[in-house]
Amino acid sequence: MSIDRLLTTVLQLYQDVHDDARTEQLFGSTAALLTNLSNPLNVSLLTSQLLIAPAIWGRRDGMRTCYRIISIFNTAAIHVRRNEIENVKNKASSHQRIGGGLGSDAWATAVLKGADDYSGRWQHLLVFSGVLMGMEAGHRRSLSTSMRKTVERAVVTAANLALQSRDLAPPAPAGPVALALNYAFPLLSKSSHAGLDCDALVPVAIRAMLGGDGLQDGLFLATIDQDVRQSEHKFMWAENAPSYLHLRQLEQRPLMYGLGPLSRLLAHAVQNARDFRAVLQLQDDLVAFTARLLQHWRANKLSELDSSEEDLFLTPDTLTTTWPALWNFLKKVMYAVVAVLHAVVARSLLDRQLRNHTTASVVATKTLHTLRNLYFISSRNGNDAFQVYAFTYLTSLDTLSRYGPASAAFLHSIKPPCPSVSIHPLDRTLDLFYLNTAEHLPLNLSAADCDALIIQHATPYLSPDLPSSPSPSSSTLSIPSPSPIVRHLLEAAHSAILSVLSCPPQHNTNHRHPSFTTTASDIVPFYADTLLASFPARISPRQFRLAFKTIVKIVSQPPPSPYYGYEPAAAAGYGFGFELGEVLMEMVRGRVPLAGTDLLPQPLEEVGSGGTRGGEQQELVCSEQSVLVLALIDALPVVEAGVFEEWLGLVAEAVNLVRGERLRDGVRRRFWEVLVSGEMDVERAAVAVAWWGTKGGREMVLFGRGPVVTIPPPPPPPPPAQGEEYMMSGALVQGRGESKL
Incomplete structure (x- = not known):
């Protein structure tokens, strides 16, 4: 034709x-x-x-x-x-x-x-x-x-x-x-980019991304639950299930196939829109979409699975086919949303209409709400370990932390219903986001808010009896060892408590705030006991050393620190007359002789790390006893100056109590590193140099000997009297029948 x-x-x-x-x-x-x-x-x-x-x-x-x-x-x-x-x-x-x-x-x-x-x-x-x-x-x-x-x-x-x-x-x-x-x-x-009407593009692009031609308001996640079946006490989500087929078709749609470029287009529109109200409306749309996504996931029975239980409670076909496909798709969704949020946060730093005192906290709060709703995705397998996410999250926290009332309101809006250990894995994931976020916000919170919003919610996760994840097949808690989410919760709870103690409310710079000092009198001894009880079973050597050094530094700070001169020893049952920092050091030192000497198992995320900072490399091979001594060494640069020299000697004695030549050599190297690496201030460094060189410190650390005592030579004998002669001891005097020498 x-x-x-x-x-x-x-x-x-x-x-x-x-x-x-x-x-x-x-x-x-x-x-x-x-x-x-x-x-x-x-x-x-x-x-x-x-x-x-x-x-x-x-x-x-x-x-x-x-x-x-x-x-x-x-x-x-x-x-x-x-x-x-x-x-x-x-x-x-x-x-x-x-x-x-x-x-x-x-x-x-x-x-x-x-x-x-x-x-x-x-x-x-x-x-x-x-x-x-x-x-x-x-x-x-x-x-x-x-x-x-x-x-x-x-x-x-x-x-x-x-x-x-x-x-x-x-x-x-x-x-x-x-x-x-x-x-x-x-x-x-670039000139053509500048010609686009970004004010009109923002609502159209976000509607295309989230609407029926795009992510369908998260409805794809709501249909999965009805297709999940139970087979031999395991969950099965088959490849021929309608919800899985719908997910695969959704991935092949033009907008979903180009979700990454679409997020970049939307980010450009956000950064160049003239009307800031379009940006605020976009944030509202993202918060609403991610909230629906979280709600749909909570209604799914698969959300009852902890990441450590998937091999136990998923069929092999589900574990190798449908399950990875779901999380890969959700990861793409999370990347696209975070890319748009990154543009919003970046603009909020430069746009005077978004960075004023009225709007800045609103933008930060909406961003954090969106990230919280996505945390069941971003917390999985390190999905949040990329720079765009870190910038978006940390910048929003920095902005929000400047506004005490807004920080308190945000924590109130996302806090768990009651201060207790959550049982549902999804609730634990949200608790982890809450504790990680609360760690950054106590600086401008009141004493009452610090206690109600941070300390009370972090304390249950410090309990040595913290249970592990539940089994979907029964209501009993069956896994004896902490799952990864439980270990992260422990570390987050420690960090939140330390953050509160590091940032006491500065309502009056000349006097301690009464309510906060009362709280500290209860928290510090409790936290010290909990820290020691948690190691080595429930807390890693790295976290224990960091927490111990931090708490000693906090309680040893000079005025106007609210802890200066505070002696809780009597109330805590540790004796009288000791500053709190000395009490904590003495508690750890007293545990060294009785500590275990077997090598500790290393957490998987710490094995194989490359170049590390001072002392962290020794953690790859360590015992409970060596870690306790390393914790004492780490705390030397922050111990109170008046007792610093005394503790140099006490820690040196503890070094030689470490059993195992390899472990002891590692501890000695860390001791020397603290002395020469610049971790100490000038005053303490001068005292340490004198102690090491002229007061026997070197001998105590390297050879386990006490200080060398220089014995002065005996005085010369008095001169003999006139007429007497010098004689050898035991000689016979002439004239008494003995020969004269």
Whole structure:
């Protein structure tokens, strides 16, 4: 069939709706015509009729049709350019012309003319994006400089007209606009980026990402629970389950396949929107979406599984196929949301309308609410270990921590219902986020808020009787060893308590705040007992050493510290007359002779670490006894200056109590490192140098001997009296019958 007859046939077929097979054939014929038509007017006509054809737009295929339009013009543009290059090569040899013979610029001009007023601007955007992709993507430079600028202007103009609301025309669908810009945006120049109407793009792009053409408001997660079956006391989510098939189809949708580029497009719109209210509304949309996602996951019976129990309670097929696919998809969702939040937080640091005292805490609070809702995803397998997440999270915390009332209100809104150990694994995950967040906020909280919002909620997780995760098959707690989430909760609880003690409320810089001092009198002895009771069974050597050094530093600070001069020893039953720092040091020193000498198992996340800071490398091979001595050595730079020299000697004695030559050598190296690495201030360093060199410190540490005592030489004997002679002891005096020497 000739090209002209094919054109006539295709134009006729455009007028009716056909079945799938005929529609696919129609798409193929359209792509062939766009490549082989030689008359620019026919190219414009075909484009114009395609954008209004009932055969194409009457089937209600939604995003699939939009994707096919982009694909058709992308493919046609690639072939037009390829034919143009081949025709130039064949011109000298008089070979037959390939294709329609139109050059790239002429063909692109003809296509742009076909986007007339009879079709929608969002449809024009699909066409222009396909042309730009086919001509310029993949490092192709098919268009002249002026023509490329023309196509880019056409893309930007069509996008802005589609985004702007008009009273006489229905609003453009969000999905096709976002899809077209998703492909065209990386190819646009910076000047073209600046021409986009980002105020209108923000709501359209977020609606496309979260709506029916995108993540469907998280409904994909709500349908999983009804397909989960129990087989031989294990959960089974089969590959042929409707919810899993729906998830796989969702992944193949155009917007979901390009979720990463879509998040970057939305981030650009956030950073360049002129109206800050559009950014605040976007945050509201993200908070609502992630809250629904969390709610759907809580309703799923699979959320009852702790990460350490998956091998026990999931069937092999589920564990290897459907389960990883679910978490990979959720991880992509989390990455996309965090990328958008990163743009919001970055803008809030520079935009005066977002960084004022009224709005800054609101932006930070909404960001943290969104991250909390996603924490069941980001806390899994280190999914939050990337710089964008760390910047978004920590910057929001830094902003919120400046506002005491806002910090207290945020903690009130996300705190657990009661200060107790949560049983459900999802609740434990949220508790972990709460404790990790609360650790950063006590500086501007009142004493009452510190006690009610941090100390009371962290204390239950410090209990030595903290249970591990529950079994889904019974209500009893069956796993004896702490799961990874329990270990993280222990460390988070320790950090939260230490944070409160490190940042006492400074309501009066000249006097201790009474309510806080009362709280400290209860917490510090309790925390010290708990810390010692938790090691080595429930806390790692690294965490124990860090916590012990921190608590000694806190209680040994000079005025205006609220702990200065505080002697809780009598109340705690440790005796009288000792400062709190000395009491803690003495407690650990007294435990050294009785401590275990067997090597401790190393947590998996600490094994194989490379270069570490002072003393951490020795943890790779350590015993309970050696860790206790290392903790004493770590605390030497922060112990009170008045008793520093005394504790140098006491710790040196403890060094030689460590059993095992290898462990003892490691402890000695750490002792020397503390003396020479600059960890001490000038005053303590001078005392340490004198102690090491002239007061026997070297001998005590290296050889286990006491200080060397220099015995002065005996005085010379008095001179003999006149008439007497010097004689050897035992000699006989002449005249008494003995020979004279």
